[in-house]
Amino acid sequence: xxxxxxxxxxxxCAMLEGHQRILVTxxxxxxxxxxxxGEKEVGILAESLRLHSDLRGRxxxxxxxxxxxxxxxEWVRELSDLVAKSDAVVSIACGVGAQTIQALFPEVRxxxxxxxxxxxxxxxxxxxxxxxxxxxxxxxxxxxGICPIVxxxxxxxxxxxxxxxxxxxxxxxxxxxxxEEIYHSLERLGRLDLLEELIPPKNWLPSRxxxxxxxxxxxxxxxxxxxxxxx
Amino acid sequence: xxxxxxxxxxxxxxxxxxxxEERLQYSPDIILIRLPCAGRIDxxxxxxxxxxxxDMLFVAGCLEGNCHHHYGNHEARKRIDxxxxxxxxxxxxxxxxxxxxxxxxxxxKFKEIADEMMRRASELGxxxxxxxx
Numbered sequence: 001x002x003x004x005x006x007x008x009x010x011x012x013c014a015m016l017e018g019h020q021r022i023l024v025t026x027x028x029x030x031x032x033x034x035x036x037x038g039e040k041e042v043g044i045l046a047e048s049l050r051l052h053s054d055l056r057g058r059x060x061x062x063x064x065x066x067x068x069x070x071x072x073x074e075w076v077r078e079l080s081d082l083v084a085k086s087d088a089v090v091s092i093a094c095g096v097g098a099q100t101i102q103a104l105f106p107e108v109r110x111x112x113x114x115x116x117x118x119x120x121x122x123x124x125x126x127x128x129x130x131x132x133x134x135x136x137x138x139x140x141x142x143x144x145g146i147c148p149i150v151x152x153x154x155x156x157x158x159x160x161x162x163x164x165x166x167x168x169x170x171x172x173x174x175x176x177x178x179x180e181e182i183y184h185s186l187e188r189l190g191r192l193d194l195l196e197e198l199i200p201p202k203n204w205l206p207s208r209x210x211x212x213x214x215x216x217x218x219x220x221x222x223x224x225x226x227x228x229x230x231x
Numbered sequence: 232x233x234x235x236x237x238x239x240x241x242x243x244x245x246x247x248x249x250x251x252e253e254r255l256q257y258s259p260d261i262i263l264i265r266l267p268c269a270g271r272i273d274x275x276x277x278x279x280x281x282x283x284x285x286d287m288l289f290v291a292g293c294l295e296g297n298c299h300h301h302y303g304n305h306e307a308r309k310r311i312d313x314x315x316x317x318x319x320x321x322x323x324x325x326x327x328x329x330x331x332x333x334x335x336x337x338x339x340k341f342k343e344i345a346d347e348m349m350r351r352a353s354e355l356g357x358x359x360x361x362x363x364x
Contacts, residue, residue, distance in 0.1 A: 009320040040273075047278040048317050054282055054360050055321060 001030035002094045003120040003128045004037060006045070007113055012090060013052050015111045019088035021061045022049065024113070025079065025101070027070035027093035034128050037092035037114050039066040045092060045113060070097025076104050083108050118150070136206025136213065142194055144185025151178035157199040232260040232352045234287040235280050236345070239269040241299040242335050243291030249338030250345075257345035260352075269293070269330075270303025277314040277328060286358045287348050288328045291341065295332050304332060324355050 006012075016022060024046040032038025046064040053060035065082055067075045070093035083089060083105045091098035092113040102110040118130040133150040139157065140147060149155045153163075153171045159179030163170030167180045186192050206213070222230070238244040244265045250257065266272060269292025280288055290311060292304035308330045315325035329348065333340040 009317060040275075043275045044278070044313075044317070047275050047282070048321065051278055051282050051317075051360075052321050055323070 001033055001119070001121065002096075002116060003034045003118050003130070004031050004092075004094050004114045004116045006036055006041065006092060007115055009045075009048055009052075012045070012111070012113050013049070016049070016060070016088060016090065019109070020059065021086045021088070022063070023079070023082050023086040023089045024049065024062060024064045025070070025082075025089060025091050025093070026066040027068075027097050028066055029069045029071075029093075031093055031097075031114065032066075033122070034120075035126070037094070037097075041092060042066050045090070049090075067093070067097075070094075071100055073100060073104055076100050079105070134207075135202070135204070137203050139199060139202075142197070142199060143182045144189060144191070144194075146178055146182045146185055148178050148182065151176075151181070157202060232258075232286045232349070232357065233284060234258070234261045234289070234345075234348050234352060235285045236261055236263045236348075237266055237269070237272050237276070237288070237290045238263050239266055239292045239299070239303070241268070242293040242297075242333055243269070243331075243341070245335035246291070246333050246337050246341040249336065250341045251338075253338045255338055255342040257342050258349045260349070261345050268298070268300040268303035269307035270298075270300060270305075272307050272310055274310050274314045274317070277310070278317065281318070281323070281327070281358060282360065284358060284360065286327070287352045287355075289331060289344060289348050290329075291331045291333055291344060293332065294334050297334070304330075323359065326351055327355060327358075 024042050026037040026039060026042035028038055035041065042064050046062050049060060049062045063082055065079060067078060069075045070091065079101065086108060089101055089108055089110045090113040091101055091110055094114065095112065095116040098110050098112050119132040119134060120128050120130040123129045130150050132147055135149050148157055148159060152159055153169050154161055160177050164177040164180055167177055169175040169177045186194055238247055247263055269290050272290050277288055290307050292307050293299055295304065298304040311328060311330040314328055318327065319325045331344045
């Protein structure tokens with residue numbers, strides 16, 4: 001899931017200066033699971049903004065709504081009536097959600113209330129760790145299901161490096177060495193032979209270069225006639 | 232002054248009841264709201280109470296390690312801490328809100344809590360918001 005973290009309250013309040021009718025919106029998907037932008041967090045942020053407004057006599061009118069998935073236009077359309085009554089929207093969904101609102105409602109100012117951080121998973125209650133770098137060329141089949149791109153601080157494809165000490169990475173004692181984990185995973189799987197193979201330099205073309213990445217699934221693409229037919 | 236005490240049924244409320252039975256005197260400015268468990272409290276409840284004009288808030292739950300619902304009091308503590316940090320970010324004093332632990336047979340401790348919140352209330356003054364009646 002996408003992991004994010006709410007921006008400091010003062011920063012959000014500062015962005016809202018000059019606005020009056022404010023819609024706070026979140027998403028019930030990834031950011032709800034990582035406790036950053038779901039319905040509960042929307043409620044807390046909205047109430048905090050009302051308190052801020054009352055304390056400083058801003059007379060903000062703060063409304064709140066949490067969409068099912070803010071990255072999908074079908075769900076974001078539900079916001080139409082609320083957006084029409086607002087002059088600013090604070091989105092504490094991920095950056096994709098905020099951009100989807102802005103694309104659908106270009107006349108209203110959409111402000112990010114959340115810093116989108118990474119693609120990760122829950123490690124233990126309240127602790128979320130990055131797991132995938134979205135490099136576009138997955139090597140998990142060679143590394144025992146552990147991503148060396150983001151879980152190794154150096155993103156090494158043939159590790160470990162000399163900084164691996166007692167199973168920990170040199171960047172900090174709370175960071176496991178990904179390559180130590182890869183070794184033990186392959187050992188459990190009986191596939192230590194994979195470590196004998198050198199992984200060649202990675203093809204970074206499918207990664208973050210050349211502008212926004214576009215994935216096209218031809219079987220789902222609609223022709224002009226199909227679009228007209230379906231309205 | 233308006234001081235709202237969110238009290239759990241098993242300890243906070245029972246201790247307040249006992250304080251009454253023992254004729255212990257505490258400020259009549261304290262209004263109690265009974266919760267099934269301190270863990271029921273939510274940050275939104277706390278912020279809204281301030282917006283509605285509460286001067287001080289406290290939550291009184293079971294003693295640490297002795298919560299009737301196992302860890303509701305710890306959950307409440309975390310939410311109190313979160314609400315404190317929000318208040319401070321907004322420029323209010325975090326001491327306006329506090330978490331206390333006590334047992335049902337500690338009526339005297341409930342009185343101490345009430346007195347402590349009154350003491351803080353007189354130190355910090357009324358809620359800086361203009362109360363909308």
